Each structure stands twice: as C-alpha cells, then as structure tokens.
Amino acid sequence: MTMFFQVAIDGLLMGMVYALVASGLSLIWGVMDVINFAHGEFLMVAMYVSYWLGFLMKVDPIVSWIASGTFCFILGAVTYRLIIRQCLGGPALSALLATFGLSMILKNICLNRFSPNFRLLTGTLLDGKKIILGKVIFPLPQLVTGLFALAVVFIIYYIIKRTRLGWAIQATAMDKEAAELMGIKTDWVFAFVFGMGGACVGIAGGLMPSYLAVHPEVGGLFSLIAFIAVAMGGFGSIPGALLAALFIGLVEAFGGFYIAPVFKYVVVFGLYIAVVMFRPKGLFGW
Amino acid sequence: MNITKFKKQDIYWYLFIIVLVIIPLVPFVAKNSFLQHVLILILLFASMSQSWNILGGYAGQVSFGHSVFFGIGAYGAGMAVVKYGVAPWPGILIGAITASIVAVLIGYPCFKLKGHYFAIATFAIVEIFSRLFMIWYWVGGALGLDYPLVEEGWKNFIWYYTKIPYYYGALILFIVIFGVVRWIEKNRFGYYSVAVREDQEAAESIGINSTIVKLLAMAVSAFLTGLCGAFFVQYNFRVDPPMVMSLSMSMTFVLITILGGAGTILGPLMGALILIPLQEYSRALWGGLGGGIDLIIFGIIIVVVVVRQPKGIMGIISEVKNHFQNTKKTDFSLGKTKGGE
Amino acid sequence: MPLLEVHNVTKKFGSLMANHDVSFNIGEGEIVGLIGPNGAGKTTLFNCISGLYKVNEGKVLFNGIDITGFPPYRVAKLGAVRTFQIVHPLKDMTVFDNVLIGTYLREPNSEKARQITEKCIEKSYLSEVKNKRAGDLTIGLKKRLELARALATGPKLLMLDESMAGLTSTEVKESVELVKNLRGTGITFLIVEHVMEAIMPIADKVVVLDGGVKIAEGKPEEIIKNEQVIEAYFGKKYSKKLQAAKGVEKSV
Numbered sequence: 001m002t003m004f005f006q007v008a009i010d011g012l013l014m015g016m017v018y019a020l021v022a023s024g025l026s027l028i029w030g031v032m033d034v035i036n037f038a039h040g041e042f043l044m045v046a047m048y049v050s051y052w053l054g055f056l057m058k059v060d061p062i063v064s065w066i067a068s069g070t071f072c073f074i075l076g077a078v079t080y081r082l083i084i085r086q087c088l089g090g091p092a093l094s095a096l097l098a099t100f101g102l103s104m105i106l107k108n109i110c111l112n113r114f115s116p117n118f119r120l121l122t123g124t125l126l127d128g129k130k131i132i133l134g135k136v137i138f139p140l141p142q143l144v145t146g147l148f149a150l151a152v153v154f155i156i157y158y159i160i161k162r163t164r165l166g167w168a169i170q171a172t173a174m175d176k177e178a179a180e181l182m183g184i185k186t187d188w189v190f191a192f193v194f195g196m197g198g199a200c201v202g203i204a205g206g207l208m209p210s211y212l213a214v215h216p217e218v219g220g221l222f223s224l225i226a227f228i229a230v231a232m233g234g235f236g237s238i239p240g241a242l243l244a245a246l247f248i249g250l251v252e253a254f255g256g257f258y259i260a261p262v263f264k265y266v267v268v269f270g271l272y273i274a275v276v277m278f279r280p281k282g283l284f285g286w
Numbered sequence: 287m288n289i290t291k292f293k294k295q296d297i298y299w300y301l302f303i304i305v306l307v308i309i310p311l312v313p314f315v316a317k318n319s320f321l322q323h324v325l326i327l328i329l330l331f332a333s334m335s336q337s338w339n340i341l342g343g344y345a346g347q348v349s350f351g352h353s354v355f356f357g358i359g360a361y362g363a364g365m366a367v368v369k370y371g372v373a374p375w376p377g378i379l380i381g382a383i384t385a386s387i388v389a390v391l392i393g394y395p396c397f398k399l400k401g402h403y404f405a406i407a408t409f410a411i412v413e414i415f416s417r418l419f420m421i422w423y424w425v426g427g428a429l430g431l432d433y434p435l436v437e438e439g440w441k442n443f444i445w446y447y448t449k450i451p452y453y454y455g456a457l458i459l460f461i462v463i464f465g466v467v468r469w470i471e472k473n474r475f476g477y478y479s480v481a482v483r484e485d486q487e488a489a490e491s492i493g494i495n496s497t498i499v500k501l502l503a504m505a506v507s508a509f510l511t512g513l514c515g516a517f518f519v520q521y522n523f524r525v526d527p528p529m530v531m532s533l534s535m536s537m538t539f540v541l542i543t544i545l546g547g548a549g550t551i552l553g554p555l556m557g558a559l560i561l562i563p564l565q566e567y568s569r570a571l572w573g574g575l576g577g578g579i580d581l582i583i584f585g586i587i588i589v590v591v592v593v594r595q596p597k598g599i600m601g602i603i604s605e606v607k608n609h610f611q612n613t614k615k616t617d618f619s620l621g622k623t624k625g626g627e
Numbered sequence: 628m629p630l631l632e633v634h635n636v637t638k639k640f641g642s643l644m645a646n647h648d649v650s651f652n653i654g655e656g657e658i659v660g661l662i663g664p665n666g667a668g669k670t671t672l673f674n675c676i677s678g679l680y681k682v683n684e685g686k687v688l689f690n691g692i693d694i695t696g697f698p699p700y701r702v703a704k705l706g707a708v709r710t711f712q713i714v715h716p717l718k719d720m721t722v723f724d725n726v727l728i729g730t731y732l733r734e735p736n737s738e739k740a741r742q743i744t745e746k747c748i749e750k751s752y753l754s755e756v757k758n759k760r761a762g763d764l765t766i767g768l769k770k771r772l773e774l775a776r777a778l779a780t781g782p783k784l785l786m787l788d789e790s791m792a793g794l795t796s797t798e799v800k801e802s803v804e805l806v807k808n809l810r811g812t813g814i815t816f817l818i819v820e821h822v823m824e825a826i827m828p829i830a831d832k833v834v835v836l837d838g839g840v841k842i843a844e845g846k847p848e849e850i851i852k853n854e855q856v857i858e859a860y861f862g863k864k865y866s867k868k869l870q871a872a873k874g875v876e877k878s879v
Contacts, residue, residue, distance in 0.1 A: 029402065033401075033402075035402050035405070035406075083589060083593055086593045086594075087592070087593060087596075090596045091596050092401060092402070093348055093544065093596070094592050094593065094596045096405070097540070097541065097544060097588060097592045098588070098589050098592045098593050100537065100541075100588065101584075101585040101586070101587075101588030101589035101592065102585065102589060103585075104581050104582070104584060104585030104588065105582050105585035105586060105589070107578075107581075108578030108579070108581040108582045108585065109578070109582060111578040112578040112579060112582070224409065224413065227406050227409065228406065228410065231402065231403055231406045231407075235402070235403075260421075262417060262420065262421050263417075263421075265413060265417060266413075266414050266417050266418065269409075269410035269411075269413045269414045270410075270414060272406070272407070272410050273395075273407060273410055273411075273414075276399060276403060276407060277395055277398075280398055280399050280400065280403060281400075281403070282403070472737060473737050474731045474735050474737065474740070477724065477727060477728050477731060478728070478731065480717070480720065481717060481728050484717045484718070484719065484720070485715050485717055487679075487699075487711075487715065488711070488715035488716075488717065489700075489728075490698070490699040490700045490703070491677065491699055491700075491703060491708065491709055491710075491711070491715075491777075492703055492708060492728060492729045492732060492776060492777065492780050493700050493703035493704045493708070493732035493780055494700055494728075494732075495698075495700045495701075496700070
C-alpha cells in the first residue's frame with residue numbers, strides 16, 4: 001500500500017511540473033492558435049541556463065529560476081516577433097513547422113556547444129534532502145519544484161481571469177479584430193503571451209537541474225507530453241491542462257511501475273486517443 | 287503569335303527528351319559511390335514525400351504519423367527475408383497492404399478531429415506504434431531485423447557490390463508514384479481532395495463525401511509509403527523501430543514536401559533535391575565537428591522558407607512566373623487556410 | 628407526388644426554438660419563396676433540409692425518400708443542392724474548376740465533365756471570368772459562381788439562400804433572368820430572399836416564417852395582403868396604422 005502512495009506522489013510531483021510546462025503551451029495555443037514545437041527546447045535552454053549558473057557561479061536553482069524564467073520570457077517574445085508574427089496570416093502549418101525548425105536550431109546549438117553529456121547539478125541547497133511522512137518519501141527538490149510549479153500555474157490562471165491584462169488576453173484570444181477595435185494592442189498581447197509561455201517553461205526548467213539531468217534531448221519528451229496534456233485538457237483551458245498534466249503524471253508513474261517502463265508512454269498516448277475520441281475538443285475545450 | 291507558341295512548346299519537348307535520355311544514364315556517369323547513394327536517397331525521399339503529399343498536400347490532412355506506414359512496409363519486406371527466408375516481394379505487397387489497412391483503421395476515428403487535435407493524434411500514433419514495435423518479439427523487438435546474406439539480383443532485390451540497380455529501382459518507384467499523383471491531379475479524385483481541403487462544408491454541399499475522400503487518400507498514401515519503406519530496408523540490409531518508425535522520420539516526409547511545395551506534383555522532388563544533398567554532404571563534411579552543425583543549418587532553412595514562403599519552392603517559382611505573366615491557372619498548392627484571403 | 632415534403636420540422640438550440648412545427652410541400656417545377664424577417668429561422672430550415680443540422684422532430688421527404696438526418700453530401704447526391712448565404716467559393720481555384728467540381732457529381736469522366744462545365748459557365752454568363760481565380764471576383768460574380776456550381780451538379784431541387792443579398796439592382800435583374808431561364812429546364816426552386824422585387828414576381832407560391840413558425844403560405848399577391856405577414860415585417864403598431872389608413876381609403 002505504501003508503494004501505491006509513493007508511486008502516486010512521485011507521479012503527482014512530476015505532473016505538477018508537466019502542468020507548468022503545459023500551461024505555457026496552453027496559453028500560446030489558446031490565444032494565438034499556434035503550437036510551439038520548440039516548447040521543450042525552451043525548457044532545455046532554461047535548464048542549461050540554470051545549470052551553468054549553478055555550476056560556474058554556484059547560484060542555487062532556488063534562485064536561478066528567476067534568471068532562466070526571464071531569459072525564456074525574452075526568448076519567447078523574440079521568437080514571436082521574428083518568426084511567429086509572420087506566420088499568423090498563413091496556413092496553420094507554418095507556425096508549427098517554423099517552431100520545429102527553431103527547436104532543431106536550439107537543440108543542436110546546445111549539442112554543439114555543450115556536448116551530448118548528461119549534466120546533473122549536485123550540492124544544491126535541497127540536494128538529497130527529503131521529508132518522510134509515514135513510510136512515504138517526499139524528495140525535497142521534487143517537492144519544492146512541484147509545489148512551486150503548481151503555485152505559478154495558479155498565479156497565471158489568476159492573472160488571466162482576474163486582471164485587466166488577463167481580460168485583454170482573453171479578448172484577443174476570442175476575437176482578435178474585435179479586441180483591436182476596443183483599442184487592445186494585440187501585437188503586444190501576442191508577444192507578451194508567447195513570452196509568458198516561455199517564462200512558464202523557464203521557471204520549471206530553472207528549478208529542475210537539481211534532480212533532473214540536463215542534456216540536449218531533454219526537451220523532446222516534455223514537448224510531447226505538453227502537447228498531449230494541452231490537447232487532452234482542451235484548447236485554451238489552463239484548468240484542463242492542469243488536470244490532464246496531473247493525470248498524465250499519475251498514469252506515467254503507475255503505468256511504469258505496475259505494468260512496465262516501456263509501456264509508460266504507450267498508455268499516456270493511448271489515453272489521449274481515448275479521450276479525444278469521446279470529446280474531440282479535449283476535456284474542456286471550446 | 288503562332289511562332290512564339292510553337293517555339294515554347296518545342297523547348298519543353300526538347301527538355302523532356304533530354305531528361306528522359308539522361309536520367310537513366312546518370313549512374314554510369316556518376317561513378318562515385320557516394321554520389322550514387324545521394325541520388326538514390328533523393329529519388330527515395332522524393333517518392334516518400336510524394337506519397338505523403340497525396341494525403342497531406344492535396345487532401346490537406348497533415349499527418350505526422352506516416353513513418354508508421356513506412357515502417358510497416360519495411361517490416362513487411364524484412365520479415366519475408368529474415369523470418370521466412372523468401373524473396374521480399376510477397377512481404378512487400380503484404381506490408382504495403384497492411385499499412386493501407388492500418389491507415390484506414392486509424393484514419394476513420396482520427397478524421398473526426400480538427401486542426402491541431404488531429405496533428406497531435408498523429409504524433410501519439412507514431413509514439414504508440416514505435417514503442418510497441420520495440421517490445422514486439424516476433425518482429426525482432428528493439429534489435430530489429432538483420433538481413434542474412436542472400437543471392438544478389440532482382441529476385442531478391444538486393445545487391446552488395448553495386449548501387450546501380452538500386453538507382454533504377456528507385457527511379458521506377460519514383461515514376462510510379464509520380465504517375466499516380468499525376469493521374470490524381472487530372473481526375474475527379476484530385477479535384478475532390480482539394481475541395482475537401484479548402485472548404486469541407488462547401489464540398490459536402492455539392493455532393494462530396496469528405497470522409498470517403500480522406501480515407502481513400504489515406505489508403506493510397508499509406509500503401510505507396512509502405513512500398514518506399516520496403517525499398518529502404520532492401521537498400522539498408524536491416525531495420526529497427528527507431529530507424530523507420532520515428533517522429534523524426536515522419537517530420538522528414540512533411541518537411542521535404544512543405545519546403546518543396548505541398549499540393550504540387552514537383553514539390554516533393556524540389557524539396558528532396560535541396561534537402562537530401564544538404565543533409566548528406568553536411569553530415570559528411572561537418573558530422574565530426576561536435577555534431578549538429580548540419581542540423582542547425584537545416585533548422586535555419588526550415589524557419590526561413592516556412593516563414594517567407596509557405597508554399598515552398600514551387601511557390602517561389604510560380605510567383606516569379608506570375609511576375610512575367612498575367613493569367614493565373616488553378617493553384618493546387620497549399621494556400622491560406624487560416625486568417626484572411 | 629410533391630418533390631419536397633417538409634413535415635412538422637422542429638429544430639431547437641438549447642431552449643431556443645429556431646423552427647417549430649414547420650410544414651409545407653413543393654411540387655415539381657415550382658418556384659417557391661421562403662421569406663420572413665431576420666431571425667425567423669429560414670436558414671435554419673434550409674440547414675435542416677440539406678442535412679447540415681439534425682432535426683429534433685419532424686420529417687423531410689425528397690422525391691418520396693425520407694432524407695431526414697441524411698448527411699449533406701447524400702442529400703446533394705439525391706438531387707437537392709443548396710447555396711450558402713455567405714458564399715463559399717474555392718478561392719484559390721479558377722471559376723472553371725469551381726464549376727467543374729460541381730459537374731463531377733453527375734459525370735465522373737473528366738473529358739465529358741469539362742464539356743458540361745463549359746455549357747454551365749455559358750448559361751450562367753460567367754464565360755468572361757472563367758479562368759480567373761475565384762477569390763478575386765466581385766461579390767456579385769461570386770454569388771453567380773455559387774449558383775453555377777450548384778447548377779453543374781444537375782440538381783432536381785435548387786435551394787438558394789439569399790443569393791441576391793449585396794447585389795446591385797442590375798445584378799439582381801440578371802440573376803432573376805437566370806432563374807426564370809432555368810425554370811424551363813425542369814429545375815425546382817426553393818429560394819430564401821429578403822429582396823422582394825427578386826422573389827415576388829417569379830414565385831409560384833410563398834411560405835412565410837416568423838419566430839420559427841410558419842405564419843402564412845400562398846400566392847405572392849395573397850401574401851402581401853396577409854395581415855399577419857404585414858405585422859411580422861412592420862410590427863403591430865405600424866400595421867394597425869396601415870389598416871386604419873386602408874379603412875379610411877375604403878370609406879372615402
């Protein structure tokens with residue numbers, strides 16, 4: 001029974017991080033109907049930023065998430081300005097393929113400069129520490145990262161739903177032209193949203209090098225899982241993405257433990273197909 | 287007026303005859319084995335992408351799952367040779383037909399999905415299949431299938447000491463698949479595909495059963511892709527899941543077609559002509575330089591072309607042509623499907 | 628046997644009753660107008676007949692066949708083709724190819740289909756623009772293209788949804804001429820219109836909807852005198868004034 005809870009906790013903690021990554025993607029998809037194929041690579045970049053800050057300057061991930069979050073915000077906004085903006089009027093495929101190209105560029109720059117070696121930050125503040133409740137172990141790095149990620153998701157949701165900026169974003173998402181008629185600078189909204197998407201991933205990536213190894217391919221799987229989570233949760237829905245991400249974290253953990261590690265992702269992807277057969281627009285999509 | 291027309295027709299004819307004569311002789315002129323390899327890959331990838339083009343370009347259903355069909359075709363041939371010790375031909379046929387059937391079974395539920403949901407579903411399909419094949423003992427699991435030594439020749443479709451027959455094999459594959467697409471373009475099925483792609487509601491209102499059109503495109507596309515997969519394994523002497531059933535293989539189909547011009551008959555060829563030599567030569571030149579530089583360039587090209595000219599190389603060519611002419615003929619290529627006119 | 632029979636069709640969107648218990652018939656060769664103020668449910672009714680919407684209650688019979696719930700392409704294949712209020716041309720294709728796609732419904736062979744398409748183009752007065760990109764046409768020509776494409780399918784029943792809206796008066800006259808010419812070729816028409824001078828002169832009978840309900844059916848000259856119709860279009864107050872004025876006229 002303890003094993004059950006342990007696996008569940010591990011899954012949930014991972015799921016919370018997935019939720020943050022997915023929220024960023026959901027924001028971008030919901031507002032501009034663009035799938036950011038480079039989302040996982042933004043995460044990779046963030047992890048490298050945090051890793052090098054930690055490795056070279058002994059900055060702890062607990063603090064360096066600010067740097068990687070900001071870096072990825074800028075990366076996102078720049079990506080929008082230089083690439084996405086040109087793709088918006090054209091075929092839906094353009095933005096997807098352009099971000100795919102971007103993901104190749106980012107991944108291979110890191111491969112070239114930093115080699116394919118796996119790098120793990122050791123000796124951080126939380127490294128190796130854990131909380132034990134009953135017989136269940138809560139590793140501190142994962143716990144802090146997970147809860148922090150969850151908090152950021154809620155903050156973003158709050159911003160979208162309760163602030164004027166958030167309403168401007170929602171308006172632009174629902175009807176770009178109408179929003180412009182109301183005096184909303186949709187171009188700035190788009191740039192901001194893409195930046196926010198990057199920042200989400202940046203924050204997640206900032207905290208993770210303390211327990212997850214950095215390497216050029218690390219973004220790939222996160223990308224895929226983020227896509228699945230967002231699509232399962234429904235276009236433009238952050239609660240949906242959160243729920244789906246937590247679900248995926250659990251399924252991944254249980255599938256890996258009780259069936260077989262190889263089956264982990266078969267179950268996750270199969271789940272997406274199953275959900276979308278009954279609700280073609282995801283759980284909460286509009 | 288008459289004289290000018292006559293001259294223009296003439297030039298096209300001369301070009302066609304020159305091409306017809308030269309192409310089969312190329313391998314004897316290009317003696318370099320690496321160059322032959324590149325030529326074979328160009329023909330193969332052009333064929334693969336053209337198969338994808340039927341579903342993704344003309345019918346507008348952008349699938350990232352085609353590597354599954356490529357893989358099934360490859361395993362069909364592979365199983366025949368490795369597990370049953372026979373010539374690959376029956377395996378090739380079975381593989382291609384299986385790919386077709388799987389495609390229709392997957393396609394039917396997936397076509398209910400719209401836009402990005404459909405694309406992501408196709409990702410999920412590739413991931414599911416590639417992992418299943420990794421653990422499926424009967425087809426060799428993660429180790430895949432390694433070809434034993436068999437007698438060279440057309441019966442086994444395998445050669446060890448020369449690449450020239452492979453070149454002809456690839457050429458035949460290419461001509462067949464391009465022929466199919468040419469036929470599609472000129473007949474009702476092509477027009478119906480484009481109508482479904484451009485405006486499904488309008489298409490249905492004039493009697494087009496869009497589901498059947500999509501499924502048919504899917505079936506044909508998957509069958510031809512399977513054939514390409516079979517060729518690949520015969521050329522490569524081995525097959526394993528990451529080699530043939532990967533997301534990156536799927537992306538290659540898509541990229542070559544889009545870069546060249548989706549929904550056009552020459553697009554896949556143009557895309558392959560540019561990207562394959564780039565890929566092969568840069569890997570040969572810079573592959574050792576800490577890796578990745580060729581892919582960085584690749585990525586930059588993708589971004590630039592996709593952003594500047596979503597219609598790809600054929601789009602650039604037709605824009606140049608229109609600059610000098612005034613009449614506009616029907617543009618089958620992937621036009622704007624989102625946003626303004 | 629009537630060509631089209633609409634029996635007690637009801638269509639709801641949540642609690643909104645878009646069509647309530649609507650019934651009427653159309654005989655072969657007739658031109659029937661479907662009019663009513665905005666929001667009366669005319670396009671909804673079209674969508675129910677053509678299969679775009681599934682009815683909540685009721686039946687639709689075409690040529691004796693129960694087509695209720697048939698998907699749009701099946702209805703079109705049986706010979707009941709509709710056009711759209713907001714035109715749907717295939718923008719990147721030429722006018723010729725747009726019509727060709729329609730022709731392919733009745734003629735799968737490319738050679739023959741092209742010949743038939745040529746004739747359709749001529750009949751619809753589109754010869755001059757046949758090689759132009761459909762997206763580049765004016766709204767009037769786009770509407771005529773929509774009509775030509777529907778015609779090319781060789782329909783028995785042609786359902787036109789506000790095909791005159793947004794046209795200049797010359798274009799309206801041309802389109803009316805077109806419909807009159809076509810009537811002779813055995814095509815039956817169901818036409819939704821707001822432009823009265825386009826539909827009243829040519830319709831054999833008119834069906835009037837208001838608020839989702841059929842309020843009148845009859846010959847055009849009867850309909851324009853019908854009190855309920857006047858009330859639907861002009862409101863109670865004005866129609867009372869009109870009646871009062873008529874009363875005064877009569878007594879004078």
